[in-house]
Amino acid sequence: MNKNVVFGSLENIDDILFMALQLWTDNTYDGLREELTEILNNEKETILLYKLENEFIGFNHVAIRHDYVEGSNSSPVGFIEGIFVKENHRGKGIAKILVRSGEEWAKSRGCTQIGSDVEFHNVESYNFHKKIGYTEVNRIICFLKNIG
Template identity: 50%
Template sequence: MESIKEASEQYLDSLTSMALALWPDNEANELRREFKELITSEKNKVLLYFMHAKPIAFIHISVRSDYVEGSHNSPTGFIEGVYVEPEYRKKGISKKLIEVGERWLRTKDCTQIGSDIELSNNTSYQFHKSVGFNEVNRLIAFIKNIDEA
């Protein structure tokens, strides 16, 4: 049996584990703390996809009022992260999560949804194209450390 539910504190451990698989450079306690805050936020929605009562995927969608690359309106929805356990990929789970997220975004007066990926992440690029996203820009970010004299 499959279902989609809003994340709650009851599932923070599972959510944190999946988030660490998506963002391995993060620290577990910090991610858990962030998700604990996000699940009660009015501008964020974290949805879990369950297979036989076990969470196997999540999406974190936010409402952004700042500029979203390629958007024409504000506020704009934004996919902050989406993850599906490897053995369940390519079965339409992310697409279902996005569709539920889009319904929520419409209630927040959003008419567009944005997302971004690392330039080298071809798997994520192909996923975004397959669920209806159009590429609007390519961006290279710079940073320079300035030492105190």
């Protein structure tokens, strides 16, 4: 793993939370803090942090999934649940390093594939995934109807 990449822990949850709230803007502080605490205490998930000098500037949340992952033909499958790099540090290869570190972590846990998804309108993330060697395997539109 890259020397700037470290595993997230409860000690640096506030740093993770600061960045995660920028990525998942529809979450609340308390709700996301609780979710991150669960992630950091789960051996099937990790948060990898990129540290530059004394500042965390990006993270990659990776999980091991045993349910079906779109396009996969194996199980378990690593899955990039979310990746973020602070805006002033983008375009410098940091996200790619975080993804590669996540791939190594998943591989060390028996995965032979890793998946990811992007929201339909997120062209920047789509282009990033294509650039680092990910192949689009499907497109879906999700529906929901209130029935109660």
